Amino acid sequence: MAQLTLLLASHNQGKIREIKKYLASLPLKITSLLEEGIKEKFQEVGTSFAANARGKAFFYARFSSGLTLAEDSGLEIENLGGAPGVHSARFAGEEANDEANIEKVLTLLEGVPLAQRKARFVCWMVLVKDRQIITEISAEVAGYIFEEKRGTHGFGYDPIFFYPPLKKTFAELTPEEKNSLSHRGKALFQLKEFLKQYLEKI
Numbered sequence: 001m002a003q004l005t006l007l008l009a010s011h012n013q014g015k016i017r018e019i020k021k022y023l024a025s026l027p028l029k030i031t032s033l034l035e036e037g038i039k040e041k042f043q044e045v046g047t048s049f050a051a052n053a054r055g056k057a058f059f060y061a062r063f064s065s066g067l068t069l070a071e072d073s074g075l076e077i078e079n080l081g082g083a084p085g086v087h088s089a090r091f092a093g094e095e096a097n098d099e100a101n102i103e104k105v106l107t108l109l110e111g112v113p114l115a116q117r118k119a120r121f122v123c124w125m126v127l128v129k130d131r132q133i134i135t136e137i138s139a140e141v142a143g144y145i146f147e148e149k150r151g152t153h154g155f156g157y158d159p160i161f162f163y164p165p166l167k168k169t170f171a172e173l174t175p176e177e178k179n180s181l182s183h184r185g186k187a188l189f190q191l192k193e194f195l196k197q198y199l200e201k202i
């Protein structure tokens, strides 16, 4: 029997890398928007991670014959009233890159001591099949915004997200370490358990 396809509904190659690595052992054909040549862009205008993830999942599910996984995630900084939140990818402007977004955060927090730089990464996943949500998962991880960039791994705000239990930023972790404790890694753990049971039933 042909393998079921899982379309990863994201243009963010950092996310795609992490999700593919985590789910690689499942009997699924995992593909992405880039690999399928899907250039359409979903406008993320929702005010919550859940709303954006659901919107993305349904928007891209029309290109998928199997499962579609959408994920919305971001960084919430207590001292900035939860910003950048759902605007994490475009915090420094529509065309902003990771570098510019990090600079904006560091500038806004200039002079604020580490103890007052509490932050969390949030991840919301939605899995759709046949135009229906079959599961939703959310997870988060707490840390602090470091005063400067450290490390070269990961993507997005990883170089300034300090994780106290390991005394390292996320960009100083190996991909395996990050996946074992990050917001996305925790969500992926639950998703993998769900998918194992789901695939056994069909």
Ligand code: IMP
Residues within 6 Å of the ligand: 012, 044, 071, 072, 073, 074, 075, 086, 088, 089, 101, 121, 154, 155, 156, 157, 158, 170, 182, 184
């Ligand atoms: P979106 O979910 O595609 O709207 O974008 C999420 C944005 O949040 C990314 O572009 C990053 O800026 C940030 N983000 C989400 N997850 C992570 C992560 O694991 N590390 C660093 N930044 C992240």
